Structures are given as structure tokens and as C-alpha cells.
Amino acid sequence: MQHILVTGGAGFIGSHLVDRLLAQQDTCVTVIDNFDDFYNPSIKRANLAQHAANPGLEVIEADIRDTGKLEHVVSAARFDAVVHLAARAGIRPSLDQAPLYAEVNIQGTLKLLELARRFSLPRFILGSSSSVYGTHTPSPFREDAPLAPISPYAATKASAEMFAHVYSRLYDMQVVCLRFFTVYGARQRPDLAIHKFARLITAGRPIPIYGDGSSERDYTYIDDIIDGVMAALSYDSTRFEIINLGESRTVPLHYLIELLEDALGTNAVIERLPEQPGDMPRTHADITKAEQLLGYRPSTAIEAGIRKFIEWFERQPLGA
């Protein structure tokens, strides 16, 4: 029986990882999540509700910054790995709350690394982000490109990676940093474009488009991301790796909107707004390393992924 600690396990990506881990009969999971109010905590409780009666899942409501509580959790079990997904996510809100983002994403990660060291946790997987690359990073983004974050959120993710690197070097810990490229699918965070646009289009309200609308994103379907995280959990040949998990195709915003309009059967009303500082104009993953090291092969193209997302979205109560 393996035992995995998932921080942020009630969130969008975390809850999908919990589903996948629990589907393996030989795995039990402990989730640490503080159910913060970045978005409605009842959504996060619902994300894990299907496992309420599963003895293989323990959910602990705790803040990763609370070392005392975390120490209690980590010392009471023998974890085979920690997948650290708890974070203040979202680029735009990070501009107004930089100190809070630094506290949770840098200090919180450091506290976890410290516990992982003290209690000799064999493996540490860190949920990082494509946002650590910069505006001028050559496309597609390779893991060895220089870091050039342009938002506080991105800076916290880059710092978390640095601390993870330091701990792996100093204390011989196995660490994999996974740089996720815009993840979407059922239960996507309500603040992210695809979910937000679907909600606004359905309500007949305008969708905000920032700048000239020429931005492009590498959207990655949640099942592909979870495939990559699962592969990282069983990858153990080197001490420290940084690996992109993207779809490796960049999708222009106008095409994304067309796909949403088709799937919803409604035209979007566009509201043009000034460019947002901190937003990346383009993201595009080079996934050669993920293919080589993890056997990662994303299989859901944006066209199919948007249809699946809308099937889920339309099953939600109004206002999802």
C-alpha cells in the first residue's frame, strides 16, 4: 500500500489527482487543504464529496503555513511522496496581493520542503507553472530557458522551484517540478478563462478580452496533466528535474472563443478592455523532456477537450 500526501487536494487539479490515486486499489491519500476563499470553498468540498465514504482518503483542513499542524500530519504517517499543489493561484489577483502570494507559495513551500527533509519523505512533486517563462522566451518553451517571471504569482512559482532545487541538492531529496500549462476540464477553477467565458456566454453577458485579443495559450486537458503527475510519481532516476506538462499546441484566443460558442450554441458578446499587466502574450510547451522521461503523451486536443468541458459545465447547477 502506498500513501501519498496531496496538498491543495480539494482544488481543481488536486481533486482530479485524488480521484486517480484512489482508483488504484493499492493507494491511500491524505489531503491537506485550507479551503481558502480564493473561490467558493463549497466548490472544493464538492470536489471531494464522491470519496466521503472511502476509508482510503483522509482530508485534513489545515494551512500549509501551519508548521505545527503539518508536522503532526507528516510525523503520524509514512508517506511515499508529497504532491504539493496548494497555492494561491491566479496571475491577476497576485498583482494586488503579492505579499500573501509570497507567504503561501514561497514560505508555505519552504515549510513543506523542510518537513520533507526532516521526516525523509522519499519524493517531492511541486506543481509549478508555465508563467515562470517570460515574454521573450523562444517558443516552444524549453525547461532550460532562463526564468523571466512578469507577475508576482510567477515569481513565487520560480522561487518555489529554486528552494526545491536547493533542498534536493543539499539533502539528496528527489524532486520533480512540473510546469503546468493552462489546465482545463471538469471542475476548472471558476476564475480561469474557459470556465469564466462559458459562464458569461451562457448568462448572455459580455466576455472581457484584454488588449488586442491576440494572446495565445497552450491549453492542457486535466486528464493529460494527471497522466503526467502520475508518471512523475513513479519516476525516480534523477535527483531533480523540471518538466513541462502542456499540450504543445498554442491556441489563439479567438479560436478558443469560437470553440466555446460552437459547444454552447450561443454567440459571445465581446467587451474590449486594456491590456493587463502580468499577462503572458503566449505560452507554448516543448514537451520533449516529458515524453522522454515520463512517457507523457497528451491525447486530448482542444476541440475535444472543450466539448467535454461544456458537457460537464452544462450538468452543473446554474452559476457554476
Ligand SMILES: NC(=O)c1ccc[n+]([C@@H]2O[C@H](COP(=O)([O-])OP(=O)(O)OC[C@H]3O[C@@H](n4cnc5c(N)ncnc54)[C@H](O)[C@@H]3O)[C@@H](O)[C@H]2O)c1
Ligand atoms: N490550473 C492551472 O491552469 C494551473 C497552471 C499552472 C500551475 N498551476 C498550479 O497548480 C496548483 C493547483 O492549481 P488549481 O488550478 O487546482 O488551483 P485551486 O485553487 O483549485 O487549488 C489549490 C488548492 O490549494 C488550497 N490552498 C490554497 N492555499 C492554501 C494553504 N495556505 N494551505 C493549504 N491549502 C491551500 C486551496 O484551498 C485549493 O483547494 C497550484 O499550485 C497552481 O499554482 C495551475
